[in-house]
Amino acid sequence: MLWNDDLAGRAFVPEPFGDVTDNLLLELDEHEQETGRMVGVELAILEFDRWDDLPKLDLLWQLPGQEPLPLDELLKREQRRLRQEAERAASLA
């Protein structure tokens, strides 16, 4: 999950873009109408490979202590990191 902390705790609805596990999370107002803002992105990151399905957004995303990046670059970098972590954990098991 990748969250937009400015909108943390708000209501949202998933908008699927890849497999059923891959969703943009779109903010809802108190009348459950979409506001056009994005609460987060949910995807099965270790196995995700449908990069062409990822919507192109005008927003940059930033993890704490890191530089802002387009969503696909940030997710690819996180995927590499998490896969390396998983490999390390598997090699120690």
Next chain:
Amino acid sequence: MGPEPGEAREETPRERIQRLVAGGQMPRAAVEQAERLWQERLRHGITLPNGEQVWITLDDLYQVIVDSRIWRQPERIERAIAHVFEIRRSHSGRRQAFSRWTEGTKALLASIILEPGNRLWSLHLIDAKRMRRYTRRGGEIIRRQSERS
């Protein structure tokens, strides 16, 4: 093993909720209510209408309650699982379940993703439009409950 120096470490769902509560973005009372519900009713599993158990860890709970429509009414987690009417095959051994129930005059729909072993991966309240978008993706239906059952 922890992260290397300078390497990012993923925040756990519990840490995120604690941070949001500390920052005033989620009410502590709502989180405590959800934790009580988990202790009393969710941690031993919730039964699907077909008799299978869905397992929910405390971290799964913290992941699900970030939607205000759920942290305001965490009992919706149990209702959603208990009212599943269709289960579809997804990728990597996961399954997607759809659920429908009413609260007073309000009809609710939910999409639930289950990991292999029936651990809860996600639970989202959805609308009919989203349900159509999911079902168009064509996962094989492996269980459907009739409207009258």
